[in-house]
Amino acid sequence: MTIFDSLKKSRNMRRARRTLRDATRSAVTLRAMRQDILPADDLAELSRLITTARHTPASASHNDLDSLANELAELLSRLSPPRPLSGWRGNFEVIVVALSVAMAFRAYYYQPFKIPTGSMQPTLSGISSFELSQPRLRDRMPLKIVNWLCTGEWYKEVNVTVGGKIAPIQRDESKPGYSAFQIAGRRYYIPSDALLRPNTIRVNRDGNVANNAKLWSGVVTAGDFVFVNRWIWNFRHPSRGEVMVFSTENIPSLTPGTHYIKRMCGMPGETISIRPPHLLINGKEVNQPAMIGKIAACEKFAPWAPNYAGFTLPGMPRQFAKSLMMPEDKVDLAHNEYYALGDNSRNSLDSRFWGTVPEQNLLGPATLVYWPFTSPRLGRIR
Incomplete structure (x- = not known):
């Protein structure tokens, strides 16, 4: 052998x-x-x-x-003869296990969250749009899907079937980042930032919209998608300057069951006030951490970004006991209360209007922008 x-x-x-x-x-x-x-x-x-x-x-x-x-x-x-669809059953078991792991990861560690509005601009971007009368090549199938996956852009047309008088609908929060209108008993949604530009919706001089008319058309860019760290505050206290996500439960005038994202500016036990463009804690201007200082100094946080507008006041009578509306207003925070302010102070519905955030409402700090991939904000949140 x-x-x-x-x-x-x-x-x-x-x-x-x-x-x-x-x-x-x-x-x-x-x-x-x-x-x-x-x-x-x-x-x-x-x-x-x-x-x-x-x-x-x-x-x-x-x-x-x-x-x-x-x-x-x-x-x-x-x-033990082979069971019918045994291969599919095996795949189904794998899918169930994967979903269970993903749900546990979301519930206890990192939760995805999307930014619908511009209240945190330019730090974080909400839904934005620009007008376009006709779709571009990349706005047509199948390139439209590829373009959306990479950039978050989606060409959209709002077409009116039955015309009539157009009327805005107040406090419709079913589609954050959009404003609702009613025409002939039907609701239509337009990106909210489009209404800040003149002549963006096609309406007759008398406020009517014709049958089969195109009310608005353009490209809508999704707001930033971020990861929220749900476990870190179990091991340390929140700190000033962190971008926090919190629930709206038991906060006056806010729709329950939703989440907001703002910058944590007031901590428990402090007295907070605003003397534009500065944030005052216990009567003294605050310039730390760095992002609070940049906002107060009306600086840029990146070369491509516009300047911050500083901390501003709405200039109207107080609506709630712990609102900040006028320069003479002050708020004393209890041992379990936080004050949340948007970086885009002139366009942010925050603690200045409805008051404090209870400690039990805190979800965690937003740490990372992970989509759209072309966003200049992609990566760690400042």
């Missing part, structure tokens, strides 16, 4: 023993799962083959091992 024959024989023996070992494990598993329902003769035959396989002598040839493995395989196939 040559050395090559010896190597081949050794390889065949290892393969045969591995095959028999796997078949024996499957047989043991089947016996444990179904021994209470298997016929007595089949159970006895299964046990006999398992015992024989476990006590196979070392001198057994690979043909003997293969023969025993085949006997086990045939018996297993008869006692």
Whole structure:
């Protein structure tokens, strides 16, 4: 016998023993799962083959091992025939496990959150738009989907079926980042930032919209998608300057069941006030951490970004006890209250209007922008 024959024989023996070992494990598993329902003769035959396989002598040839493995395989196939759609069932189990892991990750570690409005601009961007009368090449299928996946852009047309008088609908928060209008009993939604530009919606001088008219058309860019760190505040206290996400439960005038994202500016036990463009804590101007200082100094946080407008006041009578509306207003924060302000102070519905954020409402700090991929804000949140 040559050395090559010896190597081949050794390889065949290892393969045969591995095959028999796997078949024996499957047989043991089947016996444990179904021994209470298997016929007595089949159970006895299964046990006999398992015992024989476990006590196979070392001198057994690979043909003997293969023969025993085949006997086990045939018996297993008869006692546990393949179920219909078994492959799909296996895939379904994998999907269920993956979803369970993802849900646990979302619930306890990092939760995705999308920015619908411009209250945190330019630090974070909400839904934005620009007018376009006709779709571009990349706004047509199938490039439209690829363009959206990369840039978050989606060409949209708002077409009116039955014309009539157009009327704005107040306090419709069903689509954050959009403003609602009613025409002939039907609601239509336009990106809110489009209404800040002149002549963006196509309406007659008398305020009517014609039948089958195009009310608005253009490209809508999705707001930034961020990850919220849900576990870090279990190990340390929140700190001033962090961008925080919180729920709106039990906050006056806010729709319950939603989430807001603002910058944490007032901490428990402090007295907070605003003397534009500065934030005052206990009567002193605050310039730390760095982002609070940049906002107060009306600086840029990046070369491409516009300047901050500083901390501003609405200049109207107080609506709630802990609102900040006028320069003389001050708010004393309790031991479990925080003050949340938007970086885009002139266009932010924040604590200045509705008051404080209870500690139990805090979800966690927003740490990372992960989409759209072309956003200049992609990466760590400042």
